[in-house]
Amino acid sequence: MTLQASSYSSIVEPRKRFDGGTLGQTRAIRPMADTIICHRGDCICLQGDPARWYYSVDSGMVVRYAIRPDGRRQILDLLLPGDIFGFTVCSDYGFSAEAMMDGTTVWRVSFQHVDSLSRSDSQFANGVRNAAVASLLRLEEHLLVMGRVTAPSKVGSFLIEASNRFGNQSPEVCLPISRYDIADYLAISVETVSRALGNLKHRGGIELTGPREVKIIDRDMLEAG
Amino acid sequence: MTLQASSYSSIVEPRKRFDGGTLGQTRAIRPMADTIICHRGDCICLQGDPARWYYSVDSGMVVRYAIRPDGRRQILDLLLPGDIFGFTVCSDYGFSAEAMMDGTTVWRVSFQHVDSLSRSDSQFANGVRNAAVASLLRLEEHLLVMGRVTAPSKVGSFLIEASNRFGNQSPEVCLPISRYDIADYLAISVETVSRALGNLKHRGGIELTGPREVKIIDRDMLEAG
DNA sequence: CGCGGCATTGACTCATTTCAAAGGTGGTGG
């Protein structure tokens, strides 16, 4: 069958939220996993190391980042319980990952075990694929945030994203990470992050109840920038 | 088994190139696919439409992009023959895709068919996963390029990436896309793209043999910015 | 020939980076 594509004009629709699949749903993988217990700052895997394991965050929070040739750090992803990382088709990891807080626990499963179970359990294989796709969608969202023009709009949409992902159901408060991490996530300088937060506060979009606590007042304004 | 993560200092390693998996290796999916033949600018799928199909580029080139609330276009990915797109875990696509040149052909396979074949053919399932991972790695690379500080370094690393992906083995010449597309890929303005190219030319990093033909002279300088 | 899309260039404005310094905060050990 052969179709002919038509020329549509673009319709502007807001992007939808998404839920990723987790490996945890399939218990069969559990016995094959090592459990890694981390302190804040502990390295879980290192850019350039041979890629042999998938990782699944069990508790705490993990940051995935790459170091550029010039030494700057680019945060690629922030991982929460249920999130999987380690996807690659190269022989080496293209990123590092480290724990963001004490008590972060991560499971580690070898590619071989995952591939082997994937062969016999297609539902598990489906879960792995969905985890990769969830990671992909987070990256797309990240790209869209980074592609915004002004710093306040970048920080604003980061806060929205953060409250959607990290917000413990509490609709108005989210517990962010350090300004340095936000800066490396958005690829702007720390000072600009601080000034952007001040700007959003001044315009009534947020309240800064503490250095690490932000209360979202005007969601629409944050999305708009 | 329980491990304890150690605190490494970051080692700076350049990220490696990667090869994605393709669906084409498995012929069994072929009969289930529609073939779409496109003119330049034809829409292949639309942001907000219900997500039902995977797409595989067979010839030509496809651009995948999202439109922001403010109307600006962010190019998410440029797809070449062998590349797969359409990955999502939402009910709707979060992006649009359109052909970049006349004669672009794309296969379209429904999620049901892919899932069904994935259940019975684990090697095929593996190929689908690898295609998602390849897409993920392209996005990471894209993120790293966009996260660079100056426009010349963004454009320079885009040219490197383009010559790696689009360069037909010819080591020095790459056939880029329009300045507008580069601008929307890097989230900078067209004028800035033009000036950045002028800058790189002036500093001896590239030669502009024609408006659409760039010759890479000094690869290291482009990577450095 | 003239049109539309693409590319370049200039001038101006303003946001962000950079450099510098000063306040805060939390944790550790005395």
Added chain:
DNA sequence: CCACCACCTTTGAAATGAGTCAATGCCGCG
């Protein structure tokens, strides 16, 4: 319990780089 320290946060001032507006040039094509 306090003092110190490392790290985080904010703020200021200066310089530069990018966005914007505007105009011109450049093809390819009908």
